[in-house]
Amino acid sequence: MLVIVVGLPVAALGYHLHLFPDRSGVRTIDIVAAAPERGGFQPDVIRVAAGEKVRLRFSVPDVTHGIALGPGLGIDLGQIDPGQVEEIELVFAEPGRYAYYCNTWCSPNHWRMRGVIEVYDPANPSRLVSDSRPDPVTGALAEQGIDIDAPHPASVIPAAAKPSATRGEAFSTRAETPLPPEFDDASWRRGHSPAEAHTLLNRELPALSEEEAWDIIAFHWLRDLTPERREWATEQYAKNCAACHGEAGTGTGPGVDALRQQGLGRHGEEDETTAINDPQTILGGTSNIYYAKIRRGGMGTGMPDFGPVFTEDETWILVDYLWTFQFAE
Amino acid sequence: MRKRLLTLLPPALVALGVLFVPLDMFAATPVTRQFTVQASQFAFDPPTLRVNRGDRVVITLEATDVVHGLYLDEYDVNVRVEPGLSKQIEFVAEKTGKFRYRCSVSCGSLHPFMIGELVVMPNDAFARAVGLTLVAALAALVYLSRFPPGEA
Amino acid sequence: MSESRLDLLTRFPWLKEAIKSRLWQPAAMLLTLSFFVLVILTGLLGTPAGSRNFGIIFVWIVWWAVLIIVLIPFFGRLWCAVCPIPGPGEWLQRRGIISRVPGKLRSLGWRWPRPLRNIWLQNAGFLMMAMFSTIILTRPLLTGWLLLGFLLLSVLFSILFQNRVFCRYVCPVGGFIGLYSLLSPLELRVKDVAVCREHKTKDCLVGTSCSYGCPWLVYPGTLKRNAYCGLCAECVRACPKDNIGLNLRPFGSDLLVDKERRMDEAFKAFIMLSCSLLYSVVLLGPWGWLKALANMETVSGWALYATGFLVVNLLVVPGLFWLTTVLARHLSGLHASVHRLFVDHAYGLVPLGLAGWIAFSLSFIFVNGSYVIPVLSDPFGWGWDLIGTSRVAWTPLALGFLPALQVITLLVGLVFSITTLYRIAQQHSSAFAGHALVSSGDRAWWATLPTAGFATGVTLLFLWIFLG
Numbered sequence: 018m019l020v021i022v023v024g025l026p027v028a029a030l031g032y033h034l035h036l037f038p039d040r041s042g043v044r045t046i047d048i049v050a051a052a053p054e055r056g057g058f059q060p061d062v063i064r065v066a067a068g069e070k071v072r073l074r075f076s077v078p079d080v081t082h083g084i085a086l087g088p089g090l091g092i093d094l095g096q097i098d099p100g101q102v103e104e105i106e107l108v109f110a111e112p113g114r115y116a117y118y119c120n121t122w123c124s125p126n127h128w129r130m131r132g133v134i135e136v137y138d139p140a141n142p143s144r145l146v147s148d149s150r151p152d153p154v155t156g157a158l159a160e161q162g163i164d165i166d167a168p169h170p171a172s173v174i175p176a177a178a179k180p181s182a183t184r185g186e187a188f189s190t191r192a193e194t195p196l197p198p199e200f201d202d203a204s205w206r207r208g209h210s211p212a213e214a215h216t217l218l219n220r221e222l223p224a225l226s227e228e229e230a231w232d233i234i235a236f237h238w239l240r241d242l243t244p245e246r247r248e249w250a251t252e253q254y255a256k257n258c259a260a261c262h263g264e265a266g267t268g269t270g271p272g273v274d275a276l277r278q279q280g281l282g283r284h285g286e287e288d289e290t291t292a293i294n295d296p297q298t299i300l301g302g303t304s305n306i307y308y309a310k311i312r313r314g315g316m317g318t319g320m321p322d323f324g325p326v327f328t329e330d331e332t333w334i335l336v337d338y339l340w341t342f343q344f345a346e
Numbered sequence: 347m348r349k350r351l352l353t354l355l356p357p358a359l360v361a362l363g364v365l366f367v368p369l370d371m372f373a374a375t376p377v378t379r380q381f382t383v384q385a386s387q388f389a390f391d392p393p394t395l396r397v398n399r400g401d402r403v404v405i406t407l408e409a410t411d412v413v414h415g416l417y418l419d420e421y422d423v424n425v426r427v428e429p430g431l432s433k434q435i436e437f438v439a440e441k442t443g444k445f446r447y448r449c450s451v452s453c454g455s456l457h458p459f460m461i462g463e464l465v466v467m468p469n470d471a472f473a474r475a476v477g478l479t480l481v482a483a484l485a486a487l488v489y490l491s492r493f494p495p496g497e498a
Numbered sequence: 499m500s501e502s503r504l505d506l507l508t509r510f511p512w513l514k515e516a517i518k519s520r521l522w523q524p525a526a527m528l529l530t531l532s533f534f535v536l537v538i539l540t541g542l543l544g545t546p547a548g549s550r551n552f553g554i555i556f557v558w559i560v561w562w563a564v565l566i567i568v569l570i571p572f573f574g575r576l577w578c579a580v581c582p583i584p585g586p587g588e589w590l591q592r593r594g595i596i597s598r599v600p601g602k603l604r605s606l607g608w609r610w611p612r613p614l615r616n617i618w619l620q621n622a623g624f625l626m627m628a629m630f631s632t633i634i635l636t637r638p639l640l641t642g643w644l645l646l647g648f649l650l651l652s653v654l655f656s657i658l659f660q661n662r663v664f665c666r667y668v669c670p671v672g673g674f675i676g677l678y679s680l681l682s683p684l685e686l687r688v689k690d691v692a693v694c695r696e697h698k699t700k701d702c703l704v705g706t707s708c709s710y711g712c713p714w715l716v717y718p719g720t721l722k723r724n725a726y727c728g729l730c731a732e733c734v735r736a737c738p739k740d741n742i743g744l745n746l747r748p749f750g751s752d753l754l755v756d757k758e759r760r761m762d763e764a765f766k767a768f769i770m771l772s773c774s775l776l777y778s779v780v781l782l783g784p785w786g787w788l789k790a791l792a793n794m795e796t797v798s799g800w801a802l803y804a805t806g807f808l809v810v811n812l813l814v815v816p817g818l819f820w821l822t823t824v825l826a827r828h829l830s831g832l833h834a835s836v837h838r839l840f841v842d843h844a845y846g847l848v849p850l851g852l853a854g855w856i857a858f859s860l861s862f863i864f865v866n867g868s869y870v871i872p873v874l875s876d877p878f879g880w881g882w883d884l885i886g887t888s889r890v891a892w893t894p895l896a897l898g899f900l901p902a903l904q905v906i907t908l909l910v911g912l913v914f915s916i917t918t919l920y921r922i923a924q925q926h927s928s929a930f931a932g933h934a935l936v937s938s939g940d941r942a943w944w945a946t947l948p949t950a951g952f953a954t955g956v957t958l959l960f961l962w963i964f965l966g
Binding site: 389390393417455458461462469478490491494 | 548549632780782783784785790866897905920921940943958961962965
């Protein structure tokens with residue numbers, strides 16, 4: 018009897034401890050991934066030396082989570098269902114801060130479900146890993162006095178259906194009168210809203226029809242979105258954005274109800290829409306503003322900061338993708 | 347012994363009738379029925395879907411809180427659904443009766459009991475089972491009255 | 499009656515040798531104990547996701563299925579003979595596991611209070627567990643603590659009281675196994691009562707040099723029903739007259755034993771019938787709000803649920819049956835008091851109750867049975883893969899047959915119940931043979947009409963939940 022009562026636990030624990038951490042001399046870090054109200058990631062900060070091979074084992078006790086690592090690592094363990102364990106072995110080449118985060122809506126607090134990986138320099142382990150350099154875009158917006166949390170309603174919007182980038186491209190290439198040079202300037206485009214571009218076109222090329230003008234804008238606002246970038250963004254949008262903003266950008270995902278119940282920011286007022294497919298709401302804003310919102314999060318709206326999760330370039334892909342809710346190909 | 351068997355013969359015949367008589371009189375013309383089913387811990391809303399045999403059933407499945415699934419008994423449907431990303435399920439309701447749809451992705455404590463019902467009319471199986479029960483009960487009573495046990 | 503018995507021990511001498519061996523019971527108990535310890539360990543330490551936890555799956559699917567579908571209907575209390583819970587306590591009392599250690603049992607030797615020498619405590623315990631069942635059977639941690647609690651409680655009881663007082667008067671599961679074992683086709687009985695009457699030393703009660711006295715505090719010489727015989731076979735080992743047999747007999751024989759019927763057992767029958775209905779409604783039904791109440795999402799909601807649960811168990815179902823008995827008495831003109839008829843006829847509901855439990859259990863066993871495969875590889879949900887099956891997906895089985903199986907089970911239960919109800923009524927009607935107006939058979943028939951209607955109504959309710 019003693020054999021059973023004492024032996025079984027010892028055997029089980031022994032098997033567990035022996036099997037995993039020591040299996041191949043790789044340091045294994047066990048991370049429990051639970052919804053934030055049940056403890057979130059435990060631990061939520063891990064320290065790893067640059068160049069050190071580590072194994073991260075995520076186990077899920079409560080509901081399905083999607084586990085990904087960023088920024089710029091391109092690691093996504095996919096969805097892990099309760100009671101299952103997924104692991105990954107990896108080496109961080111450079112010191113820096115990385116994040117592990119949940120990208121499947123799992124709770125009203127889903128957006129808080131983050132963990133930090135501090136990759137330190139083994140030669141100088143005590144040096145703090147700096148958070149990140151200040152973001153130039155966000156900084157510039159602040160300098161210009163642009164409040165990224167304020168609404169930026171469009172002064173003018175397309176009259177009818179979604180403008181078409183394909184038509185816009187055809188028109189741009191065969192146009193007898195050249196377009197204003199600003200249209201070929203990526204940084205100008207990022208700093209100006211489609212509505213402003215429309216005003217410019219109206220002034221410079223008054224002969225254009227309404228439809229033609231919007232088609233041209235559609236083409237230029239989507240021109241950086243290559244098929245690969247679009248594919249990446251579509252996947253990331255589905256994982257990180259759709260739960261609140263909705264598959265079609267209607268702002269009616271189930272996450273909005275959850276945030277509203279927490280009285281978070283503008284979601285508190287029923288009539289305030291977060292619809293990113295609404296031209297009035299979106300066409301007055303600039304790519305820079307949306308870039309800043311994505312990276313920093315919307316203060317008080319429950320929009321998380323994706324800065325720690327995506328690289329700057331990844332963020333730009335998402336911003337470019339955002340315009341697909343306004344403009345058709 | 348023969349008398350006993352003879353007593354049981356009429357109920358047995360009725361039982362056979364209950365089991366095999368065709369029940370096609372309720373046949374309705376098939377239509378397409380659209381449903382939006384919301385899955386949340388630990389229920390489907392609406393809890394019961396009613397259709398007729400031959401109907402084309404189109405279900406838009408949405409998850410409102412965490413990842414869920416929908417497994418429909420006997421219909422070879424098993425769909426996983428994430429909050430914010432709805433799924434479309436389509437099939438023709440060829441089999442009649444009550445079929446449970448169950449959450450197929452572990453979603454928390456009561457996950458195994460997260461159940462909804464698809465009732466495909468006419469629900470022959472239920473009608474026959476009720477008929478059979480009544481026949482069995484009556485047959486037992488008749489038999490007991492004619493051949494009381496212990497008094498043979 | 500006895501001509502319909504087949505003594506397995508006489509028929510199969512090897513079985514007798516096996517049963518008389520002191521080895522089989524401890525061996526079986528040690529086996530179940532190792533599962534039990536693993537269940538507690540996985541419950542306490544393993545993943546909180548029930549469907550991936552060995553404890554939840556093995557207790558509430560495997561053990562429950564075996565118990566309700568195989569052991570109880572066919573072997574009665576056999577589970578009690580191999581149950582690991584009383585093991586450690588019993589071995590402490592005996593100071594040994596296998597061999598008969600000379601001397602008396604070691605315990606404080608307290609006496610179990612007379613007012614509790616019935617199964618009311620077990621009824622209460624079962625109801626308590628049933629009220630919490632939705633949360634117990636979905637939370638590994640609770641299941642773990644509950645079973646550990648049972649184990650410790652049984653050890654405590656073995657220290658305080660001699661023998662298996664815990665099993666006989668306390669264990670909430672033992673209560674219903676006892677009642678339902680009345681209909682199992684297996685019984686342990688003396689062959690010739692006269693031999694026991696003449697036999698003065700009563701070895702079966704006090705024990706011998708190679709056997710212990712009956713741990714269940716039962717005297718085989720007057721044993722008429724399975725209810726409190728734990729099938730441990732100590733008496734078979736003790737009997738110097740070779741007067742104890744293990745009989746195969748017709749199903750349901752003990753339900754007709756008319757001398758020992760009691761209100762506590764009658765209520766057990768109602769509680770079990772009500773619970774199987776309630777479980778089917780709450781757990782298998784589509785009503786999420788009901789599950790939310792049962793799942794203790796709010797304390798007030800759960801209080802409401804618990805109140806409703808108790809009202810159905812203790813008032814609605816017994817109350818309706820009381821009215822049915824009043825009607826039965828009125829229709830038949832039986833002389834026995836309503837109280838007597840109520841208690842006696844309750845035993846007629848035992849087959850239907852068991853059928854209800856089997857039908858209910860079938861539905862989740864076939865649906866969720868496949869969970870067994872991954873937890874064998876990864877009992878704790880820690881990411882193990884012992885036999886390479888940890889990623890086998892959940893696959894419901896045999897759903898096409900399920901409704902037919904449930905209907906057949908319920909119909910067998912119903913007809914069995916009606917027959918039993920009739921035979922119980924017969925016992926009352928033959929009590930006064932002088933009455934010439936109606937024959938005793940007719941009187942029994944009229945008495946059965948309402949109770950059979952009650953049973954039919956319950957069956958239809960089950961059918962509605964499962965198929966309707």
